[in-house]
Amino acid sequence: MTEATAPVPKLSLIEVCSGYGTVNIIDTLSMTVPQGQIFALMGKNGMGKTTLLKTILGFVAMRSGRIDLDGQSIAGVSPASLIAAGVAYAPQEHALFQDLTIRDNLRLALHTDKELKQGIERVCQHFPFLRERVNQKAGTLSGGEQKMLILGRALMLQPKLLLIDEISEGLQPSVVERIGRVLVEECRANNTTVLMVEQNLDLVLGVANRWAVLKLGRIDDSSEMDTGSRARILAHLKI
Amino acid sequence: MTILLDVITTAAILFVVAAGLLAIFGVLKIINFAHGAWLTVGGYCAVATTGMGLNPWLALPVAFAVGSALGGITEVLVVRPLYRRPLDAILATWGLGIVVGQLITLWFGRDVQFTPNLLSGTINVFGLDYSFYRLFMVLAALVVGLGFAVLLEGTRLGLSARAVIMNETLARALGIDTAKVRLTTFMIGTGLTALAGVLLTPLTSVDPDMGLAWLIGAFMLVMVAGSSFGALAVACLVFGGAQTLVSTFVSPVLGGITVAVLCALVLRISPKGFARA
Numbered sequence: 023m024t025e026a027t028a029p030v031p032k033l034s035l036i037e038v039c040s041g042y043g044t045v046n047i048i049d050t051l052s053m054t055v056p057q058g059q060i061f062a063l064m065g066k067n068g069m070g071k072t073t074l075l076k077t078i079l080g081f082v083a084m085r086s087g088r089i090d091l092d093g094q095s096i097a098g099v100s101p102a103s104l105i106a107a108g109v110a111y112a113p114q115e116h117a118l119f120q121d122l123t124i125r126d127n128l129r130l131a132l133h134t135d136k137e138l139k140q141g142i143e144r145v146c147q148h149f150p151f152l153r154e155r156v157n158q159k160a161g162t163l164s165g166g167e168q169k170m171l172i173l174g175r176a177l178m179l180q181p182k183l184l185l186i187d188e189i190s191e192g193l194q195p196s197v198v199e200r201i202g203r204v205l206v207e208e209c210r211a212n213n214t215t216v217l218m219v220e221q222n223l224d225l226v227l228g229v230a231n232r233w234a235v236l237k238l239g240r241i242d243d244s245s246e247m248d249t250g251s252r253a254r255i256l257a258h259l260k261i
Numbered sequence: 262m263t264i265l266l267d268v269i270t271t272a273a274i275l276f277v278v279a280a281g282l283l284a285i286f287g288v289l290k291i292i293n294f295a296h297g298a299w300l301t302v303g304g305y306c307a308v309a310t311t312g313m314g315l316n317p318w319l320a321l322p323v324a325f326a327v328g329s330a331l332g333g334i335t336e337v338l339v340v341r342p343l344y345r346r347p348l349d350a351i352l353a354t355w356g357l358g359i360v361v362g363q364l365i366t367l368w369f370g371r372d373v374q375f376t377p378n379l380l381s382g383t384i385n386v387f388g389l390d391y392s393f394y395r396l397f398m399v400l401a402a403l404v405v406g407l408g409f410a411v412l413l414e415g416t417r418l419g420l421s422a423r424a425v426i427m428n429e430t431l432a433r434a435l436g437i438d439t440a441k442v443r444l445t446t447f448m449i450g451t452g453l454t455a456l457a458g459v460l461l462t463p464l465t466s467v468d469p470d471m472g473l474a475w476l477i478g479a480f481m482l483v484m485v486a487g488s489s490f491g492a493l494a495v496a497c498l499v500f501g502g503a504q505t506l507v508s509t510f511v512s513p514v515l516g517g518i519t520v521a522v523l524c525a526l527v528l529r530i531s532p533k534g535f536a537r538a
């Protein structure tokens with residue numbers, strides 16, 4: 023699929039600036055995430071990947087530029103209404119309530135308890151180890167298990183757009199693979215669009231339809247996934 | 262025997278009076294020094310309700326409605342900008358309490374008002390005739406305490422409130438409207454406090470300073486209890502008990518300051534009070 027044939031993109035950013043204090047971390051950045059694709063955003067530490075996701079959600083204020091969701095500007099839309107409109111977010115840090123049970127963590131992703139049972143069932147199908155532990159505190163899960171719970175929770179809403187921040191950080195290859203499989207399945211089943219910030223090249227090469235590299239607040243390079251992608255990404259991420 | 266009943270009922274009364282303050286402090290980390298004013302508002306709701314010739318029990322829902330409505334306005338106008346400045350919030354709510362007291366004086370005058378007993382007479386417990394109403398306060402305290410436990414542990418609102426306390430950033434990242442959670446919590450806290458004000462009317466006289474007398478005791482108890490209703494119950498039993506003993510055996514005047522003094526001592530020795538969780 024080329025960009026020209028894609029109708030309205032799921033998400034598009036046009037010359038977006040945002041940051042903290044007087045510094046612009048994201049600096050006139052433009053990018054487009056096509057509908058139904060898995061889009062991998064890569065970049066070295068501290069380049070502003072997390073800041074970009076937070077800007078999209080409205081947690082970091084956009085200073086100039088424009089962000090469109092389904093072709094509609096989301097300037098001034100509160101994070102709560104964006105999330106209610108089907109945008110899910112799996113944060114990089116402190117992403118679970120350690121002292122709440124797994125069930126309550128999952129429950130907090132939903133607006134009402136009506137779909138709780140179904141949602142938990144769906145998450146447990148992806149990650150069966152959760153089934154017997156729903157009433158245990160999230161803090162009792164291992165690091166890798168917590169990451170799976172974070173992804174599971176982000177899927178509770180069956181989001182239309184899923185923003186994931188380094189879900190594979192510190193995971194063994196088999197778990198990374200499992201997470202990749204779940205992502206691909208979910209996208210296929212629900213036509214979910216995914217924007218994933220990711221450092222794990224194997225995961226990106228395995229699941230993404232498109233990738234981009236963030237450098238000094240802008241998209242430095244971007245392409246569909248093809249045979250040359252691996253070498254190009256590696257060149258960018260080299261120290 | 263009477264002493265034992267006195268201890269239990271005093272603790273129950275203190276618990277009912279302090280519960281609204283604890284609800285707000287526990288979730289919002291704001292010390293609502295207008296607490297005394299909401300108690301007074303509740304007292305005057307009782308005066309107004311009976312003044313209109315209505316059933317005195319009707320004052321309870323009326324006070325809850327009035328208290329939570331006023332609390333809602335307060336949260337939006339006064340408290341919301343001050344969550345990050347808890348000291349300013351104390352000053353602002355203290356000032357608000359004075360304003361509310363003055364408004365009540367303007368409206369109803371300085372005089373002590375009288376309200377009918379909600380429950381009169383005595384009841385025989387273990388061969389003793391004891392005030393029916395004071396015993397009823399034990400039931401009220403249990404209802405309030407259990408009500409909060411159910412609200413906090415069993416409902417979505419409670420879950421959201423706990424999520425906001427634990428990690429507000431994450432709560433927002435999951436789409437929880439933290440502003441709404443705070444507003445609702447504040448309204449429940451002030452509504453409950455006004456309701457407690459109604460419950461106090463058979464025990465004290467109603468005047469514009471009625472709530473003030475209870476404020477310091479409630480504040481100290483909440484400081485000792487931290488954010489746990491269980492700890493508040495214990496604190497009320499211990500310090501309410503001490504108050505009863507001092508009033509009975511030493512002097513009622515000293516009894517009146519027992520709670521405040523003992524709480525201050527406890528906080529001096531163990532700054533975290535009874536809250537270990």
Ligand SMILES: Nc1ncnc2c1ncn2[C@@H]1O[C@H](COP(=O)(O)OP(=O)(O)OP(=O)(O)O)[C@@H](O)[C@H]1O
Nearest residue numbers: 042043047065066067068069070071072073074114
């Ligand atoms: N709340 C904040 N206040 C001030 N500066 C911040 C804040 N959060 C991040 N920064 C700075 O913004 C820059 C980008 O941070 P960001 O977390 O977006 O990077 P990242 O690309 O996600 O890095 P990583 O790969 O390590 O997760 C960094 O220099 C960081 O120090």
Ligand SMILES: [Mg+2]
Nearest residue numbers: 071072073114
């Ligand atoms: Mg990051």
